[in-house]
Amino acid sequence: MKKVVIVGGGTGGTITANILARKVSREAEITLISNTPQHIYQPGFLYRALGEIIDESEIIREERKLVNKRVKLVIDEAVKIDIQNRMVDLMSGKKLEYDYLVISTGSRIVPEEVPGYEVSYHFYSLEGARKLHEALERFKEGVVAVGIGGIPYKCPPAPAEFCCLLDYYFTKRGIRDKVEIHYLSPLPRTFPHEAVAEAITEMMEKKGIHWHPMFNIESVDPEKKIVNSLEGESLRFDLLVMVPPHRGAEVVEKSGIGVDGGWIPVDKYTLQYKDYSEVYAIGDATNLPVSKSGAAAHFEGKIVADRITSEITGHEPRAKYDGRVLCFCDAGFRKAIYMDFNYENPPKKPRFSYIWYLGKQLVNRFYWSLILSGLV
Amino acid sequence: MSSGEYKVDKVVDARGSHCPGPLMELIKAIKNVQVGQVVAVYSTDSGSKTDIPLWVKKAGHELIGVYDRGGYTEFIVKKTH
Numbered sequence: 135m136k137k138v139v140i141v142g143g144g145t146g147g148t149i150t151a152n153i154l155a156r157k158v159s160r161e162a163e164i165t166l167i168s169n170t171p172q173h174i175y176q177p178g179f180l181y182r183a184l185g186e187i188i189d190e191s192e193i194i195r196e197e198r199k200l201v202n203k204r205v206k207l208v209i210d211e212a213v214k215i216d217i218q219n220r221m222v223d224l225m226s227g228k229k230l231e232y233d234y235l236v237i238s239t240g241s242r243i244v245p246e247e248v249p250g251y252e253v254s255y256h257f258y259s260l261e262g263a264r265k266l267h268e269a270l271e272r273f274k275e276g277v278v279a280v281g282i283g284g285i286p287y288k289c290p291p292a293p294a295e296f297c298c299l300l301d302y303y304f305t306k307r308g309i310r311d312k313v314e315i316h317y318l319s320p321l322p323r324t325f326p327h328e329a330v331a332e333a334i335t336e337m338m339e340k341k342g343i344h345w346h347p348m349f350n351i352e353s354v355d356p357e358k359k360i361v362n363s364l365e366g367e368s369l370r371f372d373l374l375v376m377v378p379p380h381r382g383a384e385v386v387e388k389s390g391i392g393v394d395g396g397w398i399p400v401d402k403y404t405l406q407y408k409d410y411s412e413v414y415a416i417g418d419a420t421n422l423p424v425s426k427s428g429a430a431a432h433f434e435g436k437i438v439a440d441r442i443t444s445e446i447t448g449h450e451p452r453a454k455y456d457g458r459v460l461c462f463c464d465a466g467f468r469k470a471i472y473m474d475f476n477y478e479n480p481p482k483k484p485r486f487s488y489i490w491y492l493g494k495q496l497v498n499r500f501y502w503s504l505i506l507s508g509l510v
Numbered sequence: 511m512s513s514g515e516y517k518v519d520k521v522v523d524a525r526g527s528h529c530p531g532p533l534m535e536l537i538k539a540i541k542n543v544q545v546g547q548v549v550a551v552y553s554t555d556s557g558s559k560t561d562i563p564l565w566v567k568k569a570g571h572e573l574i575g576v577y578d579r580g581g582y583t584e585f586i587v588k589k590t591h
Binding site: 291425461476 | 523525527528531532541556557560570
């Protein structure tokens with residue numbers, strides 16, 4: 135029996151494990167290591183912060199119930215990945231040997247890397263989303279600034295999306311005229327790709343959202359409530375929502391396989407780590423120039439499962455990741471945009487529509503079944 | 511590695527990146543290199559020709575050169591502070 139070890143039970147790791155269980159469970163033992171028995175749907179954080187989700191059971195499930203029965207699920211923390219000796223050490227003291235390794239350890243937030251971060255809020259963890267919700271509920275008037283404390287970060291459109299949803303939130307509360315919303319864009323435009331930026335800028339202007347080009351947050355003055363950019367500008371705020379800086383998983387950094395903040399360098403097509411053809415990395419954990427998002431982890435997980443299946447069944451692995459990412463971006467008032475692009479095909483200028491809003495709701499609903507199973 | 515007459519300390523291959531895009535990859539790279547080091551960014555994004563020079567100027571770094579490499583553009587940036 136070949137041994138496949140998958141480290142990390144998020145979107146990418148769970149999909150990879152479930153596909154491999156269906157395809158090669160007779161030929162291989164598939165072990166999925168997760169550091170938590172719970173699986174959390176992270177796009178739900180934004181809605182938790184805005185109070186559209188209060189019942190957290192909508193975004194939390196037991197990982198065991200989401201994983202194929204033929205997958206050996208181990209709830210433990212990986213503390214060392216020994217590429218040379220093909221071994222993963224766990225906090226419990228267990229050591230797992232592998233023939234194939236998939237690293238899907240995601241990213242972690244490190245807000246403390248920004249001086250003065252203590253007065254900021256975020257929606258990049260469940261706890262962060264709860265606190266932000268409380269702060270928003272207390273907020274009566276003033277300036278809300280939404281900015282980015284470090285690059286890379288998960289889901290690049292999320293801060294712009296959050297600004298649009300804040301407009302919706304304050305409108306519903308009847309205090310929109312008392313609130314200024316400021317989006318601090320790290321780029322000269324509102325979104326990385328020009329065509330999409332055009333649509334988002336039009337939407338922001340329509341909603342009266344102020345946006346500041348090239349404002350990468352460097353520090354916060356907690357006393358004066360001023361946020362400073364590394365480009366030399368400042369803005370006073372009453373409420374600061376700051377996307378925290380991200381780093382790769384601690385196990386990646388400690389094992390010496392990450393670069394520039396703990397991101398694993400992989401081939402952009404095969405997703406293999408350097409010269410170790412038996413080692414793959416997917417999702418947020420990689421240093422690929424694609425969005426750190428569930429969609430990227432989803433598509434990459436399918437490619438890696440296909441490649442490992444080929445190897446185990448004696449075929450040449452041919453599946454290659456084409457850089458595909460898709461995303462729905464909710465603008466509030468039941469309108470959203472949809473983008474689908476890959477390395478070769480950039481996104482087109484999207485249209486805000488109710489159809490894409492429904493699309494986003496469908497993805498939220500079918501995430502637990504169709505997506506995590508790897509069937510789509 | 512060198513690009514023309516300049517020694518490049520870090521190469522960022524952002525070809526095919528539409529989100530987060532080449533400029534965000536450059537900002538990330540600049541954060542991770544030392545003052546005085548040089549970063550090369552490869553981009554296939556047409557917007558890079560505008561936004562990379564704009565950001566480099568505003569952030570106070572030095573744009574050493576922009577080269578058409580046939581199918582992609584190479585930007586050479588020096589971290590100055």
